[in-house]
Amino acid sequence: MAKIRWRTGTALGSVSLFLIPVTAATRFVMTTGCTAFHSLCLNNKEGKGLELKEYWSDSYHSGDFKLTRIGFVAIRFRWLITLLIIGIAGWIAVDWWVLDPAHFQLLWKIRLITGAMLTPLLPLSYLCKLNRRWMFASLYFLLGVLLIFNLVSLWSFRDGTPIPIGYIAFPYFLLTLLSVLPLPVKSGLRVAVMVIGCVLATDYWLDSRSLSNGALLDRLWLLICFSLAMIWVQAGQLRMLLDLYRESTRDPLTRLMNRRLFMGQLRQVQQENPGQPFTLILFDLDRFKRINDVHGHLMGDEVLVRVANTLGDIFGPDAIMARYGGEEFMVLLPGTTLEQGMRKAETLRLAVESQPVENPLGDGEITVTLSAGVVQGQHDSDLQQLLNQADEALYDAKRNGRNCVQAAA
Numbered sequence: 001m002a003k004i005r006w007r008t009g010t011a012l013g014s015v016s017l018f019l020i021p022v023t024a025a026t027r028f029v030m031t032t033g034c035t036a037f038h039s040l041c042l043n044n045k046e047g048k049g050l051e052l053k054e055y056w057s058d059s060y061h062s063g064d065f066k067l068t069r070i071g072f073v074a075i076r077f078r079w080l081i082t083l084l085i086i087g088i089a090g091w092i093a094v095d096w097w098v099l100d101p102a103h104f105q106l107l108w109k110i111r112l113i114t115g116a117m118l119t120p121l122l123p124l125s126y127l128c129k130l131n132r133r134w135m136f137a138s139l140y141f142l143l144g145v146l147l148i149f150n151l152v153s154l155w156s157f158r159d160g161t162p163i164p165i166g167y168i169a170f171p172y173f174l175l176t177l178l179s180v181l182p183l184p185v186k187s188g189l190r191v192a193v194m195v196i197g198c199v200l201a202t203d204y205w206l207d208s209r210s211l212s213n214g215a216l217l218d219r220l221w222l223l224i225c226f227s228l229a230m231i232w233v234q235a236g237q238l239r240m241l242l243d244l245y246r247e248s249t250r251d252p253l254t255r256l257m258n259r260r261l262f263m264g265q266l267r268q269v270q271q272e273n274p275g276q277p278f279t280l281i282l283f284d285l286d287r288f289k290r291i292n293d294v295h296g297h298l299m300g301d302e303v304l305v306r307v308a309n310t311l312g313d314i315f316g317p318d319a320i321m322a323r324y325g326g327e328e329f330m331v332l333l334p335g336t337t338l339e340q341g342m343r344k345a346e347t348l349r350l351a352v353e354s355q356p357v358e359n360p361l362g363d364g365e366i367t368v369t370l371s372a373g374v375v376q377g378q379h380d381s382d383l384q385q386l387l388n389q390a391d392e393a394l395y396d397a398k399r400n401g402r403n404c405v406q407a408a409a
């Protein structure tokens with residue numbers, strides 16, 4: 001009894017001795033890794049780079065970027081399916097060379113059936129680019145077909161014939177191919193869990209000894225390594241895509257969206273909210289040329305950044321804001337009437353007027369004012385006409401002495 005207790009104590013002691021440094025090391029690596037990763041994510045000069053959550057899930061991406069990414073994924077997905085169909089069917093030649101006739105007779109048919117099952121995904125990939133659900137349905141269908149192919153082909157070797165390397169390596173090959181898709185980490189993890197779970201279940205089903213003799217653990221380890229590599233490459237591609245997207249849709253000075261993206265968002269809000277009014281506010285800084293001429297372009301830039309920040313403070317996350325032109329800003333307020341829009345515009349006007357901007361060169365501060373034109377739209381409004389009306393209202397505000405808000409006639 002005492003011996004058993006002594007052994008248990010020794011075992012627990014050894015495990016604790018082992019666990020404490022491992023836990024501490026893991027914590028250290030995770031903390032420093034996350035900090036380094038985060039600083040890497042925030043490496044653009046405005047300090048407003050990508051956030052970790054944007055790598056994690058696409059629910060943190062804007063609607064427009066989701067569409068852009070899905071379009072990109074759909075093209076890669078189409079190429080992936082084409083390669084898989086050609087590869088799976090073309091491998092028949094290798095099988096003919098390496099397999100005995102009995103296995104070959106079964107496997108060439110399975111390969112052709114798998115290729116045929118993947119073929120409908122080619123036209124479907126055109127639908128994927130329109131809808132995220134279609135994309136995931138197609139991806140899981142693809143995985144399902146390939147994992148069944150893996151199961152059936154391994155099952156055909158249950159008689160003890162050595163399994164050719166091409167069949168053993170198939171799940172790793174699949175994970176490598178899937179790394180071409182720019183998926184967020186959450187989706188990549190789901191894919192990895194599905195592949196790992198199915199492959200291990202297949203292995204265990206075909207040979208239950210694989211659990212006790214360590215073969216399953218060996219397989220699990222390698223699958224995890226390949227999955228991590230896949231997720232890493234996918235996240236890298238997602239980052240590249242997000243960077244390019246931001247560069248092409250954001251104003252580099254104020255980080256507000258540019259006119260092209262704003263117009264897309266405006267069309268989207270109009271289509272998706274039938275029966276709901278929305279307000280457009282067009283702002284223009286007063287006598288901005290004079291600020292540039294008297295205080296320099298650096299001061300002009302500072303004013304633009306400060307006004308953009310004030311826009312964010314006043315209108316909040318529900319508003320869609322853009323730098324529309326040089327010193328012009330546009331705000332779209334979904335679900336608001338003209339009166340509400342006028343009140344918001346007035347609040348902004350007062351806020352900008354009451355917050356003097358300091359010269360970045362330390363040369364005192366100046367008061368900035370702005371003028372605004374406000375117009376209300378409906379789901380069936382002509383957008384170009386609305387923009388013209390906002391522009392005319394702004395022009396009226398300028399004619400009325402500037403530093404005021406004017407509703408469209």
Ligand SMILES: Nc1nc2c(ncn2[C@@H]2O[C@H](COP(=O)(O)OP(=O)(O)OP(=O)(O)O)[C@@H](O)[C@H]2O)c(=O)[nH]1
Pocket residue numbers: 253284285286287288289290292296297298299300301304325326327398402
């Ligand atoms: N500093 C800086 N100036 C800019 C930028 N973009 C445009 N501008 C300047 O903005 C000024 C716009 O001047 P105008 O269109 O004459 O308008 P304004 O002086 O504001 O006069 P009103 O609109 O009639 O009140 C021009 O001098 C442009 O060079 C920018 O990114 N930075």
